Amino acid sequence: MKKILITRRLLKVSEEKASKIFDANINANDELYSQSKLIELSQGCDAILTSLTEKMDEDTINKLPDTIKVISNFAVGFGNIDLEAAKKRGIAVTNTPDVLTDATAEIAMLLILGATRRAPEGIEHAKNSDWKWSADFLIGKQLTGARLGILGMGRIGRAVAKLSRPFGMEIHYHNRSKLTPELEEGATYHENIKSLFSVSDILAINCPATKETVNIINKKTLEYFPTGAIITNSARGDMIDDEAMLDALDRRKIYAVGLDVYKGEPNLNSGYLKHKSAFILPHLGSSTKQTRTAMGDLAVDNIEEFFKTGNCKNKVN
Ligand code: GLV
Numbered sequence: 001m002k003k004i005l006i007t008r009r010l011l012k013v014s015e016e017k018a019s020k021i022f023d024a025n026i027n028a029n030d031e032l033y034s035q036s037k038l039i040e041l042s043q044g045c046d047a048i049l050t051s052l053t054e055k056m057d058e059d060t061i062n063k064l065p066d067t068i069k070v071i072s073n074f075a076v077g078f079g080n081i082d083l084e085a086a087k088k089r090g091i092a093v094t095n096t097p098d099v100l101t102d103a104t105a106e107i108a109m110l111l112i113l114g115a116t117r118r119a120p121e122g123i124e125h126a127k128n129s130d131w132k133w134s135a136d137f138l139i140g141k142q143l144t145g146a147r148l149g150i151l152g153m154g155r156i157g158r159a160v161a162k163l164s165r166p167f168g169m170e171i172h173y174h175n176r177s178k179l180t181p182e183l184e185e186g187a188t189y190h191e192n193i194k195s196l197f198s199v200s201d202i203l204a205i206n207c208p209a210t211k212e213t214v215n216i217i218n219k220k221t222l223e224y225f226p227t228g229a230i231i232t233n234s235a236r237g238d239m240i241d242d243e244a245m246l247d248a249l250d251r252r253k254i255y256a257v258g259l260d261v262y263k264g265e266p267n268l269n270s271g272y273l274k275h276k277s278a279f280i281l282p283h284l285g286s287s288t289k290q291t292r293t294a295m296g297d298l299a300v301d302n303i304e305e306f307f308k309t310g311n312c313k314n315k316v317n
Helices: 012-021 035-042 058-063 083-088 101-116 119-127 155-167 193-198 242-250 270-274 289-309
Strands: 003-006 023-025 047-050 070-073 092-094 147-151 170-174 202-205 229-233 254-259 278-280
Touching (some): 012 023, 047 289, 058 083, 070 289, 092 289, 101 119, 101 155, 101 229, 101 254, 170 193, 242 270, 270 278
Parallel strands (some): 047 070, 147 202, 202 229, 229 254, 254 278
C-alpha cells in the first residue's frame, strides 16, 4: 500500500476514501505544518496531498525525501508549488480542475452582485437597525446592459460569462489566445488588457497567478478603466496591487471591489476591512459540499492514477 501525507483536513468522506486506498497520514488537528514538520512527516511517503496553504517552494521541494513521486494539490490553482523544482526532482504535480468551475463562478457572481449593489453598507445598516426606506437609499449600479470584462477566459471565466448573460451583461474578454466562436459564445475578444479594461464597467479576474499576472491591476492599469468601474477577484490575490486599489477606491475612480482572495491570506490588507466599498469574503470560491467532496475525490484519484499508470491527466508540470 502506498503511503501518503495529507497536509490539511479534508471533508470526512474524502479522508475515508484516501484511507481505503492508501496508508494515509491525516492531519487530525488541521494544524498548519511548518516546513520542517512537513519534511519530517513526509519521510517514507510516496505522495503528498497538499492544500493552497502549503508553500511548496524550491527549498521545501529540494528537502523532500526521494520517495515522494507526486504532489497532489487540492485546488485548481498551483501557485503555491514550484513546478520546475518539482520536475527537476522527478515529482509530478497535479491539480483539481473542472470540478470547482461552477462553485467558483457562483462566488464570482456573488462578488459582482455584492459590489454593485453596495452589500457591505447594506449589511451594516441592516444589522445596526439604522435605516429607513427612502427612494435614494443606497443606490447601487445595475447589471443590465453593463459591460463585463473577463480577464482569463478559461473554464471558470467561461462559466462566469454563462451566468452573466441572463443578467443582460455584454461580455468582453482577454485571454492568452482568442477562443473559437463556439467557446466565445458572442463575447468580444481584446488583444491586450488596456483594451479590455477600457470597456469594463465590471471586471471579473479569473486568470491564473503567474509571474506575468502579479500586480496586473496596478496604479497605471487602474487608469485604463472607465471612472466608476467595479473590480472583482475570485482567482488569486497576487493579481492586485492593494495600495493602488485602495487609493483608486478613495478617489472614486473605482466604485467598489468584490474580493474573495488576497495577497498574504488570511492577513488581507487592513484597508479593505474598513472600506465601505469593499465587499470581501474569506476565500470561499470552491466551498460547497458537493465541490469540496469532488475536489477531495479527484485529489485522491490523481495520486491513484499516477501510481497505476505512471501518469495523470491532471498533471501540470
Ligand atoms: C481555490 O482557490 C483553488 O485554486 O482551487
